[in-house]
Amino acid sequence: MVKLNETYSIKNGIASTIALNLTANYFSLFAIGVLGASNYQIGLISSLPQFVGIFAMFIGSIALGRQAEKKRFTSYSTFFTRLFLLGMFFVIYVPVEYRSWIFVLLVGFMNLPGSFATLSWQSLIGDLIPEHRRSGFFSERNRVLTIIGMIATFIIGLTLQQFNKHDPHPYQALFLIAFLVSLLEVYFLLKHKEAKGKGYKKPFSIKPDFSIFTYKPYFYFLVCGLYFNFGWQMAWPLFSIYQISYAHADGFWISLLTVTNQLAQIISFNWWGRMADKHGNAKMLILVALGMSIAPVSFIASTNLVYITFANGLSGFFLSGTILLLFNQLLEVTKDENRSAYIANYNVLLSVIGFIAPQMGVFLLEATDIQLSMYISTAIRLSSAILFLLFFLYKKNIQAEANKLAG
Secondary structure, eight states, rough: HHHHHHHHHHHHHHHHHHHHHHGGHHHHHHHHTTTOOOOHHHHHHHHHHHHHHHHHHHHHHHHTTTOOOHHHHHHHHHHHHHHHEEEEEGGSOHHHHHHHHHHHHHHHHHHHHHHHHHHHHHHHHHHOOOOHHHHHHHHHHHHHHHHHHHHHHHHHHHHHHSSOOOOSSHHHHHHHHHHHHHHHHHHHHEEEHHOOTTTOOOOOSSOGGGGGGSHHHHHHHHHHHHHHHHHHHHHHHHHIIIIIIIIIOOOOHHHHHHHHHHHHHHHHHHHHHHHHHHHHHHHHHHHHHHHHHHHHHHHHOOHHHHHHHHHHHHHHHHHHHHHHHHHHHHHHHHHHGHHHHHHHHHHHHHHHHHHHHHHHHHHHHHHHHHHHHHHHHHHHHHHHHHHHHHHHHHHHHHHEEEEHHHH
């Protein structure tokens, strides 16, 4: 049954990746080039979904805890998330002065069911894939999905190159095609085989479960992960603004930048998986934090798009490790019997960071300049390596004590 679920998980991921690469990569380009969005609105495209996610995670954790079957909750949440793409298709038909704001709101509130889907999928896949298979499976899954995403992005870039960057129709086509592909995404989710008893109902309660924060491995990882994410996510809108407004990238260059990043991820996914198996997730997260600190300062060294493309490739190498290791480490520090609550609380706090950090990045951009803003992001990412080092030493001591007791 594990092999079957792995197969359907990859198929579901392929459909999801195509839908996301058809749309999310071009939200900022569509907002700036077609809708005339401001820097503040571009920042909101990154941060508003996270703000919505704060409340969605509370609701989702309660709702998920009362589900007898996680895969159906995940599937329905995914479907309602993708319905927002149809709203984006029609956004150009509203009055001009409201278009950019409506688009920002659609992107933001799409994360209400999106957060439900993320929370329930993480909990579901944690149940379906045993711990000894996770590093190998997720590194291979991520590699396959990145290949698919790279191909889709490259084709889209070549297609967009044929149109004026202010023409809304190519983007409308992307939104519509992505919605149709997402129907396959839902279908493959429903095909997963969930063991009876894995989904279980809890009595309804709105009282937060703060007891999970007393579990030290989870709490210490939480501190490290949230601090790292603050430095990581504060630069997200800055990258988009720099590429489009400073380096003047069009649809083709945005696609090429994305493809280069994804190609680096494809090459490195298996390596990160092997290193995680050999050295552990905690130890490798130190290297990830050091590597991710290079991205902001390397980006702003030039506005030459060829140079930025290579810099984005270097970023992609460490990004693949970030995605794999953070998720694996989260699963490692959560208890099986209450995994949904651990993941929900992590995602709620991550949503708070995800709302504040991009706004802080845009605030620094408006108050200073793009260079200083990127330097600050680099400094936070770099200092997070120290926290991950302390976390690694803590886990090492815990393991040594356990071995001593066992011996």
